[in-house]
Amino acid sequence: MLYLVRMDVNLPHDMPAAQADDIKAREKAYAQQLQHEGKWQQLYRVVGEYANYSIFDVGSHDELHTLLSGLPLFPYMKIHVTPLAKHPSSIR
Amino acid sequence: MLYLVRMDVNLPHDMPAAQADDIKAREKAYAQQLQHEGKWQQLYRVVGEYANYSIFDVGSHDELHTLLSGLPLFPYMKIHVTPLAKHPSSIR
Amino acid sequence: MLYLVRMDVNLPHDMPAAQADDIKAREKAYAQQLQHEGKWQQLYRVVGEYANYSIFDVGSHDELHTLLSGLPLFPYMKIHVTPLAKHPSSIR
Amino acid sequence: MLYLVRMDVNLPHDMPAAQADDIKAREKAYAQQLQHEGKWQQLYRVVGEYANYSIFDVGSHDELHTLLSGLPLFPYMKIHVTPLAKHPSSIR
Amino acid sequence: MLYLVRMDVNLPHDMPAAQADDIKAREKAYAQQLQHEGKWQQLYRVVGEYANYSIFDVGSHDELHTLLSGLPLFPYMKIHVTPLAKHPSSIR
Amino acid sequence: MLYLVRMDVNLPHDMPAAQADDIKAREKAYAQQLQHEGKWQQLYRVVGEYANYSIFDVGSHDELHTLLSGLPLFPYMKIHVTPLAKHPSSIR
Amino acid sequence: MLYLVRMDVNLPHDMPAAQADDIKAREKAYAQQLQHEGKWQQLYRVVGEYANYSIFDVGSHDELHTLLSGLPLFPYMKIHVTPLAKHPSSIR
Amino acid sequence: MLYLVRMDVNLPHDMPAAQADDIKAREKAYAQQLQHEGKWQQLYRVVGEYANYSIFDVGSHDELHTLLSGLPLFPYMKIHVTPLAKHPSSIR
Amino acid sequence: MLYLVRMDVNLPHDMPAAQADDIKAREKAYAQQLQHEGKWQQLYRVVGEYANYSIFDVGSHDELHTLLSGLPLFPYMKIHVTPLAKHPSSIR
Amino acid sequence: MLYLVRMDVNLPHDMPAAQADDIKAREKAYAQQLQHEGKWQQLYRVVGEYANYSIFDVGSHDELHTLLSGLPLFPYMKIHVTPLAKHPSSIR
Numbered sequence: 001m002l003y004l005v006r007m008d009v010n011l012p013h014d015m016p017a018a019q020a021d022d023i024k025a026r027e028k029a030y031a032q033q034l035q036h037e038g039k040w041q042q043l044y045r046v047v048g049e050y051a052n053y054s055i056f057d058v059g060s061h062d063e064l065h066t067l068l069s070g071l072p073l074f075p076y077m078k079i080h081v082t083p084l085a086k087h088p089s090s091i092r
Numbered sequence: 093m094l095y096l097v098r099m100d101v102n103l104p105h106d107m108p109a110a111q112a113d114d115i116k117a118r119e120k121a122y123a124q125q126l127q128h129e130g131k132w133q134q135l136y137r138v139v140g141e142y143a144n145y146s147i148f149d150v151g152s153h154d155e156l157h158t159l160l161s162g163l164p165l166f167p168y169m170k171i172h173v174t175p176l177a178k179h180p181s182s183i184r
Numbered sequence: 185m186l187y188l189v190r191m192d193v194n195l196p197h198d199m200p201a202a203q204a205d206d207i208k209a210r211e212k213a214y215a216q217q218l219q220h221e222g223k224w225q226q227l228y229r230v231v232g233e234y235a236n237y238s239i240f241d242v243g244s245h246d247e248l249h250t251l252l253s254g255l256p257l258f259p260y261m262k263i264h265v266t267p268l269a270k271h272p273s274s275i276r
Numbered sequence: 277m278l279y280l281v282r283m284d285v286n287l288p289h290d291m292p293a294a295q296a297d298d299i300k301a302r303e304k305a306y307a308q309q310l311q312h313e314g315k316w317q318q319l320y321r322v323v324g325e326y327a328n329y330s331i332f333d334v335g336s337h338d339e340l341h342t343l344l345s346g347l348p349l350f351p352y353m354k355i356h357v358t359p360l361a362k363h364p365s366s367i368r
Numbered sequence: 369m370l371y372l373v374r375m376d377v378n379l380p381h382d383m384p385a386a387q388a389d390d391i392k393a394r395e396k397a398y399a400q401q402l403q404h405e406g407k408w409q410q411l412y413r414v415v416g417e418y419a420n421y422s423i424f425d426v427g428s429h430d431e432l433h434t435l436l437s438g439l440p441l442f443p444y445m446k447i448h449v450t451p452l453a454k455h456p457s458s459i460r
Numbered sequence: 461m462l463y464l465v466r467m468d469v470n471l472p473h474d475m476p477a478a479q480a481d482d483i484k485a486r487e488k489a490y491a492q493q494l495q496h497e498g499k500w501q502q503l504y505r506v507v508g509e510y511a512n513y514s515i516f517d518v519g520s521h522d523e524l525h526t527l528l529s530g531l532p533l534f535p536y537m538k539i540h541v542t543p544l545a546k547h548p549s550s551i552r
Numbered sequence: 553m554l555y556l557v558r559m560d561v562n563l564p565h566d567m568p569a570a571q572a573d574d575i576k577a578r579e580k581a582y583a584q585q586l587q588h589e590g591k592w593q594q595l596y597r598v599v600g601e602y603a604n605y606s607i608f609d610v611g612s613h614d615e616l617h618t619l620l621s622g623l624p625l626f627p628y629m630k631i632h633v634t635p636l637a638k639h640p641s642s643i644r
Numbered sequence: 645m646l647y648l649v650r651m652d653v654n655l656p657h658d659m660p661a662a663q664a665d666d667i668k669a670r671e672k673a674y675a676q677q678l679q680h681e682g683k684w685q686q687l688y689r690v691v692g693e694y695a696n697y698s699i700f701d702v703g704s705h706d707e708l709h710t711l712l713s714g715l716p717l718f719p720y721m722k723i724h725v726t727p728l729a730k731h732p733s734s735i736r
Numbered sequence: 737m738l739y740l741v742r743m744d745v746n747l748p749h750d751m752p753a754a755q756a757d758d759i760k761a762r763e764k765a766y767a768q769q770l771q772h773e774g775k776w777q778q779l780y781r782v783v784g785e786y787a788n789y790s791i792f793d794v795g796s797h798d799e800l801h802t803l804l805s806g807l808p809l810f811p812y813m814k815i816h817v818t819p820l821a822k823h824p825s826s827i828r
Numbered sequence: 829m830l831y832l833v834r835m836d837v838n839l840p841h842d843m844p845a846a847q848a849d850d851i852k853a854r855e856k857a858y859a860q861q862l863q864h865e866g867k868w869q870q871l872y873r874v875v876g877e878y879a880n881y882s883i884f885d886v887g888s889h890d891e892l893h894t895l896l897s898g899l900p901l902f903p904y905m906k907i908h909v910t911p912l913a914k915h916p917s918s919i920r
Binding site (some may be wrong): 646648671672675676679680686687688689690691696697726727728729730731732733734735736 | 830832855856859860863864870871872873874875880881883910911912913914915916917918919920
């Protein structure tokens with residue numbers, strides 16, 4: 001099942017650079033792992049913002065929440081999830 | 093270039109059914125043509141709403157506006173366009 | 185899977201009473217049928233508003249959209265869908 | 277009487293982990309106690325967010341406020357309460 | 369139990385004056401009846417707006433919804449209900 | 461003259477408990493004094509929120525602002541004031 | 553006492569021009585009468601919008617509501633009223 | 645002086661096509677006249693929306709309001725005006 | 737030219753009192769100087785809020801921005817500026 | 829291609845002045861470099877706010893995001909990007 005997910009990241013300004021870099025590195029590895037597994041289907045940067053739009057393809061709400069709440073950046077994110085259904089005009 | 097586009101449709105209640113069906117049929121043909129051309133890359137229904145999220149892949153803002161304003165349903169739509177860039181963690 | 189769904193109804197003031205009553209009657213039958221099937225799990229009236237909060241239990245986004253867009257009142261509704269996951273503190 | 281309650285949790289980033297874990301543990305125990313008493317009737321996680329939708333069944337506004345303001349996480353929560361009435365189409 | 373209720377009235381401009389006057393007259397009688405019964409405890413006009421803030425004192429959500437949805441102006445109103453609890457600093 | 465006043469309190473998480481308790485005690489005494497004087501006519505807790513709705517009865521805007529800005533919690537409050545007029549259907 | 557009042561006018565598009573002109577003429581006369589009386593102290597056009605910001609100087613909320621609800625354009629206006637107090641840094 | 649102006653156009657669906665085309669033609673002529681005069685300095689289409697962002701260069705607020713309220717489409721527009729000052733980092 | 741300016745002040749809670757008092761004193765002197773010069777034409781306190789509505793009379797956007805950004809409290813303010821034009825019904 | 833970009837700057841109050849001045853100096857140099865290259869086409873200050881409206885002329889979304897996310901002030905900015913197309917009434 002497909003979900004459109006918007007993630008806005010808001011790291012505290014006073015977080016030490018090393019700590020921030022570490023979280024970002026773990027976040028990247030985590031995201032790429034899920035992409036390779038086909039669960040994190042698409043990941044785009046919102047132009048001009050520390051935010052992304054992603055499309056996830058997973059089997060249930062619980063699975064999606066487990067994946068999202070496991071993001072290293074999760075505590076610093078505002079996330080909004082929109083469930084997507086098949087559009088009658090879609091040729092896919 | 094990729095654009096995330098949200099379209100909310102709001103047909104007047106007093107529009108004759110035949111007229112509405114005609115517009116919807118032309119909209120479907122128009123949308124499927126653009127999908128076959130690869131410009132309208134993805135089209136999903138927002139669950140529970142007469143709205144869709146789409147991803148367009150076109151060469152310029154002008155081209156996207158021409159395509160969107162050419163939609164038969166355009167006069168009855170609220171549209172919001174978000175330009176998408178490549179995300180540093182994307183494996184695509 | 186569970187979804188929290190808010191539905192706000194906005195019937196045109198100039199709709200003939202008979203037509204409105206007919207739609208409402210079909211809506212009620214439709215809603216009660218789905219409740220008996222266990223899909224429309226819970227249905228509550230928002231106090232003071234022509235709106236409801238419902239919890240649906242269905243197998244997929246597509247199924248939910250089919251059910252919601254089949255509501256006789258659908259053309260006159262603003263609907264917002266929130267996917268619900270299991271809460272770690274829930275005893276159910 | 278039934279109330280739909282949305283709770284969004286926002287723990288300060290600089291709160292020591294031990295303190296946060298302690299509050300969460302007390303919150304879980306508190307929530308499960310009220311669920312066993314039948315007052316906190318339903319508790320769901322909003323997918324992708326540190327938030328929940330709950331349905332409380334209590335005898336009065338005062339009782340609900342006492343329960344909610346007694347939550348260990350209360351100082352770190354944004355809470356919105358919506359009173360629910362019986363829906364004429366509900367079969368429950 | 370006390371509820372703060374805000375009501376914003378929005379009569380269609382093309383409603384015949386006689387019809388509007390009739391609804392308003394029935395609304396006034398209805399409101400005054402409930403005030404005499406002590407259920408509609410307080411009723412104030414929001415300065416500059418066709419809106420009011422009221423405090424209702426009734427036994428349950430269902431009773432309040434029955435009263436509010438019975439308002440002759442109900443189909444032309446946007447209503448928001450806020451449940452009120454006893455304040456620890458209140459001397460009443 | 462009557463004013464509906466909503467007050468949302470937002471104490472900093474890192475404020476020492478003793479300091480917070482002191483402010484709250486002074487706030488309670490201040491509020492009860494004004495209630496005894498009849499200026500702070502009604503004070504209710506918004507269920508589930510560190511907020512209140514109050515009705516003040518004072519002689520002028522200046523007097524109300526003086527009272528509100530004198531609240532010990534004033535620096536930690538978001539306040540919104542709505543002037544109330546006599547409603548033509550009110551029996552008071 | 554001073555009130556800042558914002559008025560946004562929204563005349564129905566299908567109102568006959570003569571009717572609209574008549575209402576506007578009566579509105580102008582009404583507004584200028586109140587200005588001559590010193591109650592409608594200041595009246596400015598919001599650049600680019602069919603809206604105004606005004607400052608009223610009247611004795612009570614009730615008086616202001618009577619004046620505002622008596623505006624010929626009142627049924628076609630969205631009005632917001634903000635009570636103003638003396639500023640400690642004002643030299644007036 | 646420079647003003648950023650956003651204009652959102654909302655023509656009634658039931659306006660006869662000929663009438664709409666006439667207004668649009670007059671709007672275009674009006675806009676191009678002002679551009680030739682250098683007052684309407686820049687005019688861009690918001691991608692996907694019947695809206696534009698423009699930059700006006702005029703001598704006063706009154707002049708801008710006269711120009712904007714003279715737009716043939718003015719009755720069907722929502723307009724927001726933002727005054728622009730010289731930016732300390734601008735090389736123009 | 738006239739501008740309506742709303743200023744909301746938000747001083748950090750942890751700012752030492754002496755520093756806050758110093759800024760406020762400089763702010764008051766600055767504001768009164770501009771009032772004496774006739775640029776800061778009117779200054780009112782929004783009842784119940786650490787905010788003001790002001791009317792400025794200055795020659796250009798640049799001049800207004802220079803004055804506003806020179807406010808000692810500027811770094812702690814949210815400011816919104818609305819340009820005002822002459823209203824056709826104004827007798828001033 | 830043209831993009832309208834709004835940037836709101838929000839520097840932490842407790843940032844040492846020297847650090848803030850350094851970032852602002854690097855920001856100015858960066859902005860002027862891009863203006864000289866013709867990419868940052870226009871840069872205006874929003875009157876009364878630590879914000880700007882800019883028009884960028886770049887070849888792609890990716891290029892714009894690279895430029896914006898490279899701004900020294902980027903971590904302290906809220907940015908919104910609006911793609912602009914040619915307007916049919918524009919004479920440019």
